[in-house]
């Protein structure tokens with residue numbers, strides 16, 4: 250098994266006196282006295298460490314570890330160890346990878362992943378084995394829809410959430426006929442469908458829905474098609490390495506000035522340095538903005554920079570909040586994760602003072618959060634307005650709701 254590494258947190262990596270971890274509100278009565286635990290809690294990190302989503306996986310990993318380090322390497326008084334698997338964003342390997350983590354590696358909790366197709370395979374194994382799973386990115390609507398389960402949580406978003414509010418934003422900006430472009434897989438389809446739902450509800454028309462296979466980056470023919478169609482604007486979903494290339498290709502084709510490019514915020518999150526000037530002026534919607542001027546964000550960005558030398562982004566925030574969510578559960582049971590029902594109840598009731606703003610969870614265990622409109626200015630995703638406050642996913646098909 251070449252893609253596995255076991256990495257206990259090193260003592261030296263534990264930050265002393267760093268900015269405090271996000272604060273948690275655990276409902277009264279759910280807090281248990283700390284109990285002595287000998288064996289550390291084993292956290293399985295199943296993330297993409299290679300491929301087009303490699304940087305996303307790395308930032309989630311860094312965010313998660315930062316939170317644990319700020320808590321002295323313990324959650325709920327229990328020491329944490331890690332085992333990590335590179336899922337390569339390959340759905341075909343996902344079931345085996347997840348089975349390995351919960352079987353051979355005996356992970357107590359799994360944190361993963363980025364890609365919606367991989368995440369759905371993980372959800373199936375988590376449901377079958379009753380393993381506690383926290384999804385720190387993948388937006389697959391079904392994970393907190395028809396496949397929702399008491400032991401499955403998400404610290405990120407559903408694919409519906411950042412895209413539905415964009416429909417009204419673009420219509421109100423005067424765009425009546427819009428083309429969409431994305432990768433042809435669950436996340437792309439669900440995100441563009443959610444945009445279409447919001448946009449047609451507002452009165453707009455989606456004139457063409459362009460796709461290419463994941464993770465291909467040969468955009469030229471599709472960009473030529475957009476130039477022929479001449480829609481009022483374009484809305485898209487791309488992320489990671491693919492998003493960098495798409496934004497550059499779109500600008501190089503000279504379309505940026507005539508046919509404004511919009512997107513789900515993944516288009517410009519964690520990618521701006523590489524996109525450079527090509528990204529300037531792009532408007533996106535997401536549950537984060539770089540310059541959110543709230544204490545939790547300022548402290549997080551400072552601590553993340555000190556730990557990694559990098560500027561935190563939404564992926565780092567989602568990793569950090571996955572650890573905060575686990576902390577809410579572990580604190581409630583004094584580190585005894587065998588008190589499963591109590592732990593899950595505390596996680597479901599958690600109110601996290603996240604770098605993204607207030608974060609709570611619906612009955613399907615999906616975040617309730619603000620969706621912000623941002624614009625790329627000065628190499629940053631700057632806040633324009635709150636596109637929609639406290640956005641709750643409809644959780645269609647979830648029997649827990």
Ligand code: PHB
Nearest residue numbers: 364365387388436488515
């Ligand atoms: C997904 O596959 O759900 C996905 C991947 C990358 C993103 C957002 C969503 O940035």
